[in-house]
Amino acid sequence: MNTKILLNERPNGEPTLQNFKTVKVDIKSPEEGEVLLKTIYMSLDPYMRGRMNDAKSYAKPVGIGEVMEAGALSQVIESKSNKFKVGDFVEGRTGWQDNPTVSANDLRLIDPTMAPLSTSIGVLGMPGTTAYVGMHNFAKPQKGETLVVSAASGAVGATVGQIGKIFGCRVVGVAGSEDKCNFTINELGFDDCVNYKDPEFAEKLKAACPEGVDIYWENVGGITFDNVMPLLNDYARIPVCGLISLYNATSLKGGETDRLPLLFRQILTKRMMIKGFIVFNHYDQREESIIALSNWIKEGKIKYKEDFVEGLENAPNAFIGLLNGKNFGKLVVKVNPDPTI
């Protein structure tokens, strides 16, 4: 049987378990060009919250009754494609299910001897490539600049900050607990990290950036951006990668003063650049990013932390927690045992 987790109803604000529905269906035999997979590691990422809304965005929403979207690392169980043979490991956007049958064209082969399989959906997968292409194309870090990265211990943020260190930046993280902050400093080598839940967040962030902020990597929006905004330097770059703090918002009303004119005056006088981007538009740089990140990992310059959840059935709860920052590191669902461990 194939267990699938479907979108049952659209959330109003924070998702609940009732928004999801688990069904078991017969395994679909692969047709010509298809493969049957066994899911091993499934990725949970904040962007999936956007797919649950029926709103115009960069991707089509998941329909009611459709399987939730996700990238996953799987093993080929049966193949009707000459691209993959039984036993191969593959990565692709195969969704919240444990025995999917999909087109071989949408999958990439993963070499299990190069790195742990789980990295193919993490630091050597979509989140790692996101960090790489955003830094490479939009942040353009220069030696001596100050980089502030929000969601600093998360899959993208941790990689962004370490790339910043490689390029000689002062790197200041923003995260949601003392443990996460300590991790980014002690394990990842950030220069500083500030807890946004600290009542003195504004003062501490300012103190951590004595020369202002040249690059702000936006993963979250909300209070973090509010407090970075007055610290931005001339020529500041703001890659907008995510807005986790807004994803569950039922209204996009901010406070009672419209800061749009203030922002635009800053953009003009400081000659700032703000750029939204989605990694899927930059997959021409995927190969390059994976090579660069692999090398940095081998050199010990990039480390990664994974937060494993056991069992597909726990994915909805883990996803709800992800949007509240309950994960610590890249959130990965272990759907089936990893045969390489």
Next chain:
Amino acid sequence: MNTKILLNERPNGEPTLQNFKTVKVDIKSPEEGEVLLKTIYMSLDPYMRGRMNDAKSYAKPVGIGEVMEAGALSQVIESKSNKFKVGDFVEGRTGWQDNPTVSANDLRLIDPTMAPLSTSIGVLGMPGTTAYVGMHNFAKPQKGETLVVSAASGAVGATVGQIGKIFGCRVVGVAGSEDKCNFTINELGFDDCVNYKDPEFAEKLKAACPEGVDIYWENVGGITFDNVMPLLNDYARIPVCGLISLYNATSLKGGETDRLPLLFRQILTKRMMIKGFIVFNHYDQREESIIALSNWIKEGKIKYKEDFVEGLENAPNAFIGLLNGKNFGKLVVKVNPDPTI
């Protein structure tokens, strides 16, 4: 004597004539490396309003009692520099004065046989280069895209729109009168132009952009941006060149709903790019811009309109009018007769 117009006091909101003070001083004999000039054409531009404030910006404010800043086209009257001889025409940032003595290093030679002298402070000067570098580096117009340009009949806007036409865009201007709109359509070849003072501005702008907006050239802020914002397409680019509607504002408070989160969600989901810029950071492209613009003028692809004011003494009044859109075309003060006409 040298007549100088000084900043007498800082404006609170809209500038008044009392903010300026005219003085006559002895002409300063040029020292080694300096030249004495007779100003012929002086440029008035909206950015000068920013220099009157005592606020951190991209340039130092003009001090109280200091001569107001401006670019101007002048003739050399006396030279202690081997760069220029008496009779040469030069352009530089020589300020609101009619007989300045300045360093030869800050001037560029203008060939009076190439184009009318006044163009060296207009379409072949700072405003033209602004349009060129902003389009070239940030707007990156593509055939078939829709470009909306605010302050469309002004020195920068008129050139921006015509460059957009050269690159195959649908070009929609926004201006402050029916006359200005008709001019951009009938003389400059814009596809459409909407008067922002029209009570049906929002509807008419939307109708003029049936395929949305790919590039919004921001010269003004305020009501124009408010109504462009919902029309922006995926991958929209917004070069922020000026914010005329805010320059006289005593507070940057917008309405009572903070639209910052809304803007950021648009930036992310539409993968937009917003970039503030100042032409002075891009003068490595000045020569290139002047060659390109000269060629387009010769080919009849770029036209320009100048709005002349007679006499340096009328500069303050003309400048106050400029901030209210009273000019029609590039505002130029005729300080002394043009010997080439």
